[in-house]
Structure formats: C-alpha cells, structure tokens
Amino acid sequence: MTIANVIVDVPASSINQTFDYTIPERFRDILQPGMRVIVPFGPRKVMGYVVSLADESSFDKLKELADVLDLTPILTPELLDLGKWLAEETLSLYITAYQAMLPQVLKANYKKELERLRQDSLSSELEAFFAGRDFVPYEELDNGHVRFSKVQKAIQDGDITVHYLVKSRVTKKYVTYLEPAREPHLLEEALQDMSDRAKKQQQLLTFFIEQPQEIKLKTVMKKFNTTRATINTLISKGLLRSFRQEVYRNPYAQTQFDRTEPLELTSEQHEAIKPVLHRIRDHAHEVFLLHGVTGSGKTEIYLQTIQEVIDRGEEAIVLVPEISLTPQMVNRFKARFGSNVAVLHSGLSQGEKYDEWRRVQQNEVQVVVGARSAVFAPFENLGIIIIDEEHETSYKQEDQPRYHARDVAIHRGDYHHCPVVLGSATPALESYARAHKGVYNLQTLSKRTNDKAMPDVHVVDMREELHAGNRTMFSRHLKESMEQRISRGEQVVLLLNRRGYSTFVMCRECGHVRECPHCDIALTFHKHSNQLRCHYCSYEEPVPMYCPMCSSDLIRFFGTGTQRIEEALTQLMPEVRLLRMDVDTTQRKGAHEKLLNQFANQEADILLGTQMIAKGLDFENVTLVGVLTADSMLNLPDFRASEKTFQLLTQVSGRAGRHDLPGEVIVQTYTPDHYSIELASRYDYWQFYQQEMKMRKRFQYPPYMFLSLVTISHENHVTAIQTAQQIAKQLWKYVRQDTVILGPTPSPIARVKDRYRYQCMIKYKHEPELRALINKIIRQFADDMRKRDLQISVDMQPYQLM
DNA sequence: AGCACGCCGACT
DNA sequence: GTCGGCGTGCTC
Numbered sequence: 001m002t003i004a005n006v007i008v009d010v011p012a013s014s015i016n017q018t019f020d021y022t023i024p025e026r027f028r029d030i031l032q033p034g035m036r037v038i039v040p041f042g043p044r045k046v047m048g049y050v051v052s053l054a055d056e057s058s059f060d061k062l063k064e065l066a067d068v069l070d071l072t073p074i075l076t077p078e079l080l081d082l083g084k085w086l087a088e089e090t091l092s093l094y095i096t097a098y099q100a101m102l103p104q105v106l107k108a109n110y111k112k113e114l115e116r117l118r119q120d121s122l123s124s125e126l127e128a129f130f131a132g133r134d135f136v137p138y139e140e141l142d143n144g145h146v147r148f149s150k151v152q153k154a155i156q157d158g159d160i161t162v163h164y165l166v167k168s169r170v171t172k173k174y175v176t177y178l179e180p181a182r183e184p185h186l187l188e189e190a191l192q193d194m195s196d197r198a199k200k201q202q203q204l205l206t207f208f209i210e211q212p213q214e215i216k217l218k219t220v221m222k223k224f225n226t227t228r229a230t231i232n233t234l235i236s237k238g239l240l241r242s243f244r245q246e247v248y249r250n251p252y253a254q255t256q257f258d259r260t261e262p263l264e265l266t267s268e269q270h271e272a273i274k275p276v277l278h279r280i281r282d283h284a285h286e287v288f289l290l291h292g293v294t295g296s297g298k299t300e301i302y303l304q305t306i307q308e309v310i311d312r313g314e315e316a317i318v319l320v321p322e323i324s325l326t327p328q329m330v331n332r333f334k335a336r337f338g339s340n341v342a343v344l345h346s347g348l349s350q351g352e353k354y355d356e357w358r359r360v361q362q363n364e365v366q367v368v369v370g371a372r373s374a375v376f377a378p379f380e381n382l383g384i385i386i387i388d389e390e391h392e393t394s395y396k397q398e399d400q401p402r403y404h405a406r407d408v409a410i411h412r413g414d415y416h417h418c419p420v421v422l423g424s425a426t427p428a429l430e431s432y433a434r435a436h437k438g439v440y441n442l443q444t445l446s447k448r449t450n451d452k453a454m455p456d457v458h459v460v461d462m463r464e465e466l467h468a469g470n471r472t473m474f475s476r477h478l479k480e481s482m483e484q485r486i487s488r489g490e491q492v493v494l495l496l497n498r499r500g501y502s503t504f505v506m507c508r509e510c511g512h513v514r515e516c517p518h519c520d521i522a523l524t525f526h527k528h529s530n531q532l533r534c535h536y537c538s539y540e541e542p543v544p545m546y547c548p549m550c551s552s553d554l555i556r557f558f559g560t561g562t563q564r565i566e567e568a569l570t571q572l573m574p575e576v577r578l579l580r581m582d583v584d585t586t587q588r589k590g591a592h593e594k595l596l597n598q599f600a601n602q603e604a605d606i607l608l609g610t611q612m613i614a615k616g617l618d619f620e621n622v623t624l625v626g627v628l629t630a631d632s633m634l635n636l637p638d639f640r641a642s643e644k645t646f647q648l649l650t651q652v653s654g655r656a657g658r659h660d661l662p663g664e665v666i667v668q669t670y671t672p673d674h675y676s677i678e679l680a681s682r683y684d685y686w687q688f689y690q691q692e693m694k695m696r697k698r699f700q701y702p703p704y705m706f707l708s709l710v711t712i713s714h715e716n717h718v719t720a721i722q723t724a725q726q727i728a729k730q731l732w733k734y735v736r737q738d739t740v741i742l743g744p745t746p747s748p749i750a751r752v753k754d755r756y757r758y759q760c761m762i763k764y765k766h767e768p769e770l771r772a773l774i775n776k777i778i779r780q781f782a783d784d785m786r787k788r789d790l791q792i793s794v795d796m797q798p799y800q801l802m
Numbered sequence: 803a804g805c806a807c808g809c810c811g812a813c814t
Numbered sequence: 815g816t817c818g819g820c821g822t823g824c825t826c
Contacts, residue, residue, distance in 0.1 A: 019826040042825040059826050
C-alpha cells in the first residue's frame with residue numbers, strides 16, 4: 001500500500017472528502033487506517049485522519065504525507081465506519097464526526113513561525129523584529145512594530161520563510177524518580193570524602209547505600225525534608241541519577257472504595273435481567289427498554305449484566321446524564337469493579353480525560369462510565385451498552401455533529417452483536433412507543449426493592465394561595481410542612497424548575513427590559529459580578545444605575561432565580577440553614593461534591609436547586625421535596641413540555657423518603673388539572689403515555705412523525721427570509737404528499753450574534769431520500785454560503801426547536 | 803477554513 | 815511605481 005486516503009482537518013463542505021497522499025518509504029510498514037497524520041494542504045500543513053490505504057489514486061499530482069502522529073491507530077476500523085455513518089446521518093462533515101469521537105487533546109494545534117534565512121542585510125525594521133532570533137512566532141506580527149507588507153516582501157525575496165507547524169496538545173504527566181548512579185561501594189567512598197557541613201547530602205547518600213532501588217523524588221524530598229537543590233548537587237556530582245516516568249493522572253486516586261458484592265435480586269429483577277444475560281451469552285443484538293420506578297434496582301441490574309460481560313472478557317459502556325455523574329454514581333461502579341472502570345465526564349481536566357480515554361484504548365479497563373461522548377469509547381469487544389435515564393435530553397448533542405447517543409449506541413450494538421439496555425423510570429415517549437410495538441424488548445420493574453411505597457404527592461393550587469392573600473413563592477402547606485420537618489431534624493429539598501425563567505432587568509417606570517445589542521434576548525443578571533450577560537453571545541455590560549430609556553432609577557430585577565428564592569426563604573424562615581445549588585455555586589471544580597457532602601452531613605436543613613438536584617441523589621434524612629413551580633415548563637413552545645414536566649416531577653419525587661422515614665412531595669402549580677402534573681402525582685406512567693400519545697397523534701408530532709429542522713441565518717434580515725423561502729419552496733417540490741413543511745418562521749430567538757435566523761420544519765412519516773434532498777438543496781446555496789456568509793444548518797430529529 | 807493570486811483605486 | 819483592500823479559486 002503506497003497511498004493513504006485522508007480526511008483533513010478543514011471543516012468546510014467543499015473539503016468534505018478524502019484526499020490522497022503517497023506514503024513515504026519510511027512510513028509504509030507502520031501506517032494504518034485510523035492514525036493521525038500531518039499532510040501538506042495547499043501552502044500549509046494540516047492534521048488528518050487516515051481512513052483507508054490504497055495502491056492507486058485517480059488523482060495524478062499526489063503529494064507525500066509529511067508525518068505520522070500515532071504509533072497505533074486511535075480510531076478502530078469500527079469507529080472509522082461509525083464516523084462516516086454519523087456524518088452522513090446527521091448531515092455533518094466527516095472531520096467533525098471524527099473529532100467528536102476523540103478527546104480534545106488529540107486535536108491539532110496550528111502555529112506559524114517566521115524564520116530568517118540570511119544573517120546579513122535585513123532591513124533595520126526586520127532586524128529589530130527578529131532581535132537576534134532565527135525563529136519568531138507569527139503572532140508577534142500583531143505587535144505592530146513591523147509592517148506586514150515588509151515581511152511579505154522579504155518572504156517573496158527569499159530572506160524570510162514561513163513555517164506551518166502542527167502541534168500536538170497532548171500533555172503527558174510524569175513523575176520523577178531518583179536512583180543511585182554508582183555502585184554502593186563508590187557511594188560509600190564519596191560519603192567519606194564529603195564535607196562535614198553537608199549533612200543533608202550525607203543523609204541522602206546513606207539512604208541510597210542502604211536502599212539502592214529507585215524511589216520517587218517527591219517521597220525523598222518529604223522524607224528528608226529537603227529540596228531539589230540538595231538533590232541536584234548530588235546529581236551533578238554524578239552520585240545520583242534522576243529519570244522521569246510517564247504516569248496517568250488518576251482523578252480518583254484519593255478515594256477509597258469499599259468493595260461491594262452483587263446483591264440478591266428480587267424476582268422482578270431476576271425476570272428482567274434474564275433475557276439480557278441471554279443476549280450477552282448468545283452474542284446477539286437486541287435493544288431492551290428497562291422501565292423501572294425509582295428505587296426498583298435498575299443499577300444492580302446494570303452491575304450484574306456488566307459482571308457477566310467482564311467474565312466473558314468483553315467490555316461495557318455505561319452512559320449516564322452529565323448532571324447525574326455524581327461521585328455517588330461513580331462510586332457504585334468503582335466499588336463493584338474497582339480499577340477496571342474508566343470515568344469520562346466534563347468535570348475532568350483535558351489531561352485527565354485523555355488519560356481515562358487511553359486506559360480504554362490500551363485495554364487497561366473493561367468498563368467505561370461516562371456522559372454522552374463516552375458512547376464512542378474505543379472498545380473492540382463490546383458486550384453491552386447501557387444508557388441510564390435514557391429519556392434525558394442531554395444525550396442529544398446540540399452542536400455539530402448533532403447526534404443522539406441512543407442512536408449511536410444502537411448502531412454500535414448492532415455492529416458488536418451485543419445488547420443495548422435503555423433504562424428509565426420515565427422512558428422517552430419515542431422509546432416506550434417502540435417497546436410497545438415490539439421493536440424494543442420491554443422489561444418492567446414496578447416494585448421498589450425495599451418495598452417502601454412511593455412518597456405521597458400533594459398538588460397545591462397556587463391560584464388559591466393568591467386568593468387567600470398569600471403572595472409569596474411558598475404555599476401555606478409547603479411552609480408548614482417545611483417547619484414541621486425541620487423542627488424534627490429532618491431535611492428538605494426544594495426544586496426550582498428554572499427553565500423558562502431568567503433574572504432580567506426591567507425599569508419599573510417605563511417597562512424597558514435590557515436586551516443584548518447583538519441578540520433578540522433579554523440580558524441575564526449575574527449577582528456576583530454585578531453584570532448583565534447574554535447567554536448566547538457572552539456579551540457583558542455593567543448593571544445600569546439609571547434606565548437608559550427614561551433615566552429613572554427604579555431599576556428592578558425580575559424573574560425567579562434561585563438567588564431570589566434564597567432571599568425570600570431567608571426572610572420567611574430566618575433560622576433555617578440553607579444550601580443553594582445552581583450554576584453559580586457549582587462552577588468551581590469540586591464545588592458540586594462539597595455542597596452535597598455538606599448536605600449529607602446535615603450541615604443544612606434545606607437544599608435549594610435547579611434540575612441538577614433532581615437526579616440520583618440519595619439522602620437518608622430527606623423527607624420532604626418541594627417543587628416550587630411545577631408548570632414553568634408547560635408554557636414553553638415545545639411539544640415535549642408535558643413529557644418533560646412529567647419526567648421531572650417523577651424524578652424529583654423519588655428523592656423523598658427513600659429510607660426508613662416516610663416522605664412527602666409538595667408540588668406547587670397554577671395548573672393542577674394538567675394531565676402531566678396530575679398523573680405524575682399518581683405515578684401513573686402508563687396513563688400518561690396513552691394521554692400524551694393521543695396529543696402527539698392529534699398534533700402530528702413524534703413518535704407519529706419525524707422532524708427535521710433547517711435553520712438559515714444571515715446578517716441581512718431580507719436575505720435570511722428569502723433564502724428560507726426558497727428552501728421551503730424547493731422542499732415542497734420534492735417531498736411526498738403526506739410530508740409537511742412548516743415555515744419559514746423566525747427562530748424562537750430571531751437574532752443571535754447579529755445574525756437573523758429563520759427556520760423550516762419538516763414533518764414526515766417516510767422520506768427515505770430526505771438527507772440526499774437536503775444536501776442537494778444546500779449545495780445550490782454553496783456560493784452564497786461562502787461568498788456572502790450565509791449559514792444553513794440542519795438538525796435531524798431536533799430536541800431543541802431553536 | 804485559510805491562503806495566494808490578481809485586479810483595482812489611492813497615495814508616498 | 816507600490817501599498818493594501820477585496821473578490822475568486824484551490825487545496826490530493
């Protein structure tokens with residue numbers, strides 16, 4: 001094989017194809033598909049992935065590839081295929097798909113530098129620029145001390161040249177070791193000759209004479225309470241030697257895990273696990289939907305199926321939503337499988353993520369627990385893929401490639417002939433419908449393992465509170481119940497369903513709301529920096545003292561953020577110890593864990609937070625869960641609003657009274673009769689499913705129809721509309737009779753970063769050629785996209801309709 | 803994307 | 815003449 005087919009790291013649709021390069025002799029034996037290479041691309045050099053090798057090319061002026069970055073492939077043949085499939089499925093670029101499958105640090109870092117080629121006769125301007133150096137980073141041109149044209153001229157004249165560098169971001173961690181550099185008897189001699197004043201050196205030498213093995217430098221420094229200086233002296237005398245050894249960063253090094261043994265399964269669990277184990281043993285692909293109420297022991301089923309996979313020498317992937325990747329969750333896996341587990345989540349540093357990924361790649365672990373992107377873990381003998389809380393929307397990636405981890409998991413499960421288990425107490429409607437139709441194998445766990453009843457749910461009608469003259473955020477029932485529980489030494493969790501709320505700033509005089517100058521959205525107030533901030537473009541400005549419209553000083557903060565609740569609660573119940581958990585208080589690394597620990601140690605009576613407290617937390621002493629605004633999501637223009645409300649209420653109810661103390665849930669709402677709230681309060685998933693399916697059918701939404709969303713954006717309002725109209729027209733022309741094109745309509749946020757956004761929604765039952773059609777239509781606008789900065793993006797099966 | 807090339811008006 | 819701005823085409 002003399003030719004490499006390479007996908008280059010240039011994210012442009014005109015480059016979305018393989019480029020061929022001849023393989024220099026020295027790389028012929030080692031180069032394999034799945035390795036990263038550096039290739040010349042036009043005048044510069046870029047990184048690329050070798051997707052295949054060949055003996056000939058249809059292109060006749062081939063260049064040689066410049067370098068090979070990996071010793072072994074970082075993408076397996078399966079992942080190479082998967083990336084291709086993913087790109088085509090989501091209408092993304094191949095390069096974007098491959099990048100999404102790998103840790104950030106494996107991405108290339110591009111640098112340019114200037115080299116002076118002659119030591120004489122540079123103009124004084126350039127001489128000053130180089131300042132005695134032969135190589136200068138290109139960015140120094142921006143300092144403005146040298147004119148760009150001068151440099152350009154010098155490049156043309158051959159006095160200077162530009163180097164295009166492709167650097168790796170990989171940082172490896174090393175530990176330094178010390179060992180004696182000479183035979184013990186020679187050290188002995190040196191010790192005799194040593195000055196009496198060099199006490200520390202003597203101690204060190206004595207130590208190494210007695211113990212001539214290698215030892216960590218850090219340990220030595222600690223043991224003898226000394227510094228590098230002393231040791232360096234001994235090294236420079238040639239008595240000791242230091243060397244560095246690469247180590248993996250281990251984010252869980254400090255934590256002790258008590259090993260747990262498999263638990264006895266209930267008969268229900270037993271029934272549910274049996275068919276999964278069969279599939280593992282038969283090496284057969286099947287998708288299971290494990291529908292189990294909170295506390296029914298889904299995790300134990302995961303653990304025991306994984307054990308079977310491990311025993312067979314195969315590997316397992318467990319996906320968990322980002323927000324429930326808490327230490328509690330991780331511990332359960334580490335406790336069962338010890339160091340055989342790698343964990344991948346966003347809380348790790350880039351280096352830590354890379355190290356965990358490498359433990360997978362080098363077959364050092366058999367289990368990965370991680371968020372969405374862990375579905376790409378480079379295992380080669382997958383025995384099972386588990387997706388916990390499969391209904392969670394965070395499994396859908398919201399930027400390119402817009403994939404759903406569930407689809408990827410099923411595709412991989414099919415390839416590896418292994419089962420995929422989707423677990424949830426409140427399955428996504430799509431999943432349950434498939435299970436109901438027999439596409440997925442449905443397994444139900446209806447009982448909690450401890451036989452405890454689910455806590456009672458009280459729905460409080462907040463309209464009545466208002467009529468009764470209670471204008472606070474807390475109903476009388478909630479307030480009384482909180483006081484009662486806290487006086488008994490029990491704990492309370494309060495959930496603010498914040499979606500749909502933000503803390504914006506409004507003038508009470510003229511009603512002016514401060515909006516982002518670049519986006520059509522109100523700015524959000526951030527207390528700690530006292531700034532207004534745009535969540536879409538990161539624009540920031542200080543909070544105005546006076547209204548910019550009418551100069552009034554009656555500026556007020558609106559909305560119902562956790563901060564405001566905290567203040568209101570402190571006024572209402574001044575004695576209470578309160579912990580607030582939201583984006584603001586959990587930004588710092590480890591803050592999340594610290595807050596939870598504080599609560600677990602009963603250093604607070606109330607934990608107040610957003611969605612992130614609804615998942616997986618398990619506190620013995622919590623007996624009351626209050627949902628402050630259950631219907632805040634229901635009014636959003638989202639056909640999944642009811643589903644999300646039902647899911648959230650069910651999840652959060654599972655947080656109360658999981659142990660000996662009986663629990664209670666209080667749900668505050670302005671729409672107590674809404675079926676999602678009413679049925680969630682009765683834990684009736686089946687009724688909810690049927691009711692919601694009726695709605696979806698009536699309004700022609702998934703799972704009855706598929707959706708695809710095309711978004712068009714341009715800085716010129718008219719161009720955006722017109723293009724959107726043309727696209728809609730084209731779509732109408734070619735789609736089937738029963739397919740509907742909605743729009744163009746302005747996106748819910750009509751302008752972001754000074755670009756106007758319009759969208760067309762495609763609703764269809766069966767459109768096998770839709771991807772090809774959309775591609776064809778987009779290609780017609782290729783010219784405008786490049787020359788006039790028109791952007792068209794496509795989301796197949798969108799979750800967020802904006 | 804990011805670079806070079808080529809055309810054009812403007813200016814030391 | 816030469817500088818720098820922008821539109822256009824190409825990248826194995």
